[in-house]
Amino acid sequence: MTGLLRSAWNAPGAVLPPPRRVWRDWVLVSLVVLIALLEAILRTDLSQPLLAAVIVIASAPTLLWRRTRPLLMLAIAYSAMAVAALLMDNSILYTSVYVILLAYALFRWGKGRDLLLGSGILLANLVVYGLGGALFVDIVGEAGLTVIMVTLGVALRYRARARVREIDRAKLLEREMLARDLHDTVAHHVSAIAIRAQAGLATAALKPEAATDALRVIEAEASKTLAEMRSMVRVLRQGDAPELAPGRTLADIEQLASTALLAGTEAAGPRVDVRITGDTESIPPIVAAALFRLAQESVTNARRHARGASIIDVVLEIDESGVRLTVTNDGEAVPAATPGYGITGMMERTSLLGGTCQSGRAPGGGWVVTIVLPRVGWTT
Incomplete structure (x- = not known):
């Protein structure tokens, strides 16, 4: 019980900060003042109409700070109403x-300690209202109206928090998708550039034409990288649907073999x-x-990290x-000096399609990546 109270006491305020004071707040205060004056003039059942009007008008400005100082404003206003109830036998203005x-604002924006202290103020106000001679029906009515406003404040508070979580989740998914696309496009071509440059340097002394081939x-590869980067930037800047951008097909997987043949030398991989x-x-596309x-990421990983590999199937x-x-591949896996995100991205892509991705040593030696995508995971 103590832990629960401590947790409630230390609870933070609303996820989004309360809005600044706006012109509607001044209009609201003006309406309260005007209606209080009219009620004090027109009602004949008030024992002290002037005092009742003064108390309401003096406490009306608390509405201006109800979001930024909800507990303090609640304490001021309800204390004023309690004094009025005791002095005038509950003959107060409607x-x-x-x-x-103010009760709504407290439970919409206040911190945990403010909520606990504010709840005590609200309960104390009902007790004072009863001691002032109020009818039981009036007490029940005030309690019911307060509960409604408190419930509304709590509901909107948690709805806003849930909305923020949804937005954060969407941002995270977008960042993950962008990271995968950048890794799968740019990293592949840059890796090919690095491998071919190393091959050209290794054979340049014996074969001068190797430098030309490498270039x-x-x-x-640089042209492909630039084209795919431009495509991604166009999607992000212009808001085009990703599927409308140039996409890859299964036929492009065969180009992985032809791309490797462009190297032309054994040192290329x-x-x-x-x-x-x-x-x-x-x-489906x-x-x-x-x-x-x-497939592209798997081949890239094999060419970069499989020591002594001669073939990739x-x-x-x-x-x-x-x-x-x-x-x-038939090579020996060599751990990278800096862990990458290739396998992580592959698992994420596979999971999004309802499949599985496994990577490990092959039974006969080498390394194998196995990806299974059941149709039930992506046919809609």
């Missing part, structure tokens, strides 16, 4: 009902063999693009149950 706005490959079986037309990125099998992508 206009004083405005104080329920051609580097230029081609292992050979890439691609085999695709099944009905490629049955794969979004899934096909994801499969290309998964890319096998894509399509059947009625779904798709199975297997990328195997």
Whole structure:
């Protein structure tokens, strides 16, 4: 019980800060003052109409600070109403009902300690109201109206908090998607550039033409990188739907083998063999693009981290149950000096399509990445 009270006492305020004072607040105070004056003049059942009007008008400015100082304003207004109830035998203005706005503001914006102290003030006010000779029906009515305003404040408070969590979640998903796209596009081409540059340097002494070949490959990869970067920037700046941007297909997976052949030298890396079986037309474009990125990342990782690898086998099998992508190399896995995000991005892509992604040592030696995408995970 003590822990629960301590937690409630230390609870933070509303997630979003309260808005600044606006012109509507001044209009609200003016209306309270005007109605209080009219009620004091027109009502004949008040024993001290002038005092009643003065108390309401003097406490009306608390509405201006109800968001930034909710507990203090609640204490001032309800204390004034309690004094009026005791001095005038509950012969107070109906206009004083405005104080329920302060109760709402407290539970909408206040901190945990403010809520606990404010609840005590509200209960004490009902006791004073009863001691002043108020009818039981009036006490119940005031309590019910207060509960309604308090409930409304709490409901809007937690609704705003839930909305903020939803926005934060959406931002996180967008950042993850952008990170995956950047890694799968730019990192692949930059890795190819780095590998080809290393190969050119290693063979330049024996084959001077290797430098020229390397520059051609580097230029081609740099052009692809620039084109894909421009496509991504266009989507982000102009708000185009991602699927309207140039996308990859299953046929592009075969280019992974031809790209490797462009290296032209053994130092450029292992050979890439691609085999695709099944009905490629049955794969939706979004899934096909994801499969290309998964195969691309797997090949890139193998070429960068598989020591002594001579061949990379890319096998894509399509059947009625779904798709199975297997990328195997015969090299020895070498841990990267700096851990990357390739495997993490692959698992995220696979999970979004309802599939599984496994990476580990192959039974006969080497390294294998196996990705399974059941059709039930992405057919809608």
